[in-house]
Amino acid sequence: MTELETILQDSMIWVEGIAALVSILYYSRIKNQYWKYFSYYLILMxxxxxxxxxxxxxxxxxxxxxxxxxxIPVEFIFFYWIYAAKSFGKPKLFYAISALYLVSLIFGDIFSTKKIIMSFSYTFGCLILMGLVIMEYYKQINSSNILNFNRNPMFYINLGVTLFYIGTLPFWTFFAYIIVYREIYHIYFSYFLLSGIVMYLLFSISFIWGRQNS
Structure with a gap:
């Protein structure tokens, strides 16, 4: 790794720790809401x-x-739950997409010999997440409370997921090709780390500025 990548990688870990700490500090406000599981998730990660x-x-x-x-499976399944079961109020959708993802995880090794796909289950999981992200943007845009978007914790979560998971999907999907071009690889890998830092900062902001509803 380059010196920049090493700094970003170390920084990302501590920013994750900051996000977990912020969630603990605001836990009393969310302890009776489903958002408490977001705190558990951040601590676990x-x-x-x-x-x-x-x-x-x-x-x-x-x-x-x-x-x-x-x-990685915990990450995906947790976000499926936050989006499908809680934000959209569709628990059956959550169970369905989680089952599809787990099937892709179990049988993903079948595709491991294809150089164009680094991880079939990761790519498949991200594509599902992308669909949920688009649905969430549509929901927020059409919300009657759109002017108060900065108080919606899902705004920050959705933006963070977009930058990190969706933004780096091509990097991991076409990793076998990208790694050959070292300059492009280092640029994209640095973006991967930087977007992770930004995502966890946004997760922290979701507790500070957001107004969680049960």
């Missing part, structure tokens, strides 16, 4: 990143499998 960064110094584990079969 920070702990997972800490394990990914320093865990090998203390325990023997497969980092790749840890992220591919636990961390």
């Amino acid at each position: 920070f702990l997972c990143e800490v394990i990914g960064k320093w865990g090998e110094n203390f325990i023997d584990y497969n980092k790749q499998n840890f992220f591919n079969y636990f961390v």
Whole structure:
């Protein structure tokens, strides 16, 4: 990694910690609402990143499998829940898309030999998330409360997810091709890290400026 990438990667971990800390500080305001699970999620993700960064110094584990079969699935399924079950009020949609994603995770190895796809399940999961993001933008634009968008925590969450997950989808989907062109790779990888930092800052803002409703 370049020096910039190292700085951004280390910064991203601590920004995740800041987001988790902010959610704890505002927990009393959301403890009786479903948003408390967003706090649990942020704390869990920070702990997972800490394990990914320093865990090998203390325990023997497969980092790749840890992220591919636990961390990333938790990320996707949690956001499916926030969008489909809570924001849209469609729990059946949540169960359906979660099942489809889990099927892609189980059978994704079939596609691992195709260089054009780095991770079939990740790409598929992001495409589902992209559909939910578009639906959320449509919902917010057509909301009667659009002028108070800055008080809607989903505005910040949706923007963060757009920048990070959707913005870096081509990078991971076509990773095998992009990595050959080192200059493009380093630019896009730096964007991946920077967008992650911005996303977790937006998650923090969703607690500070947003008005969570049960």
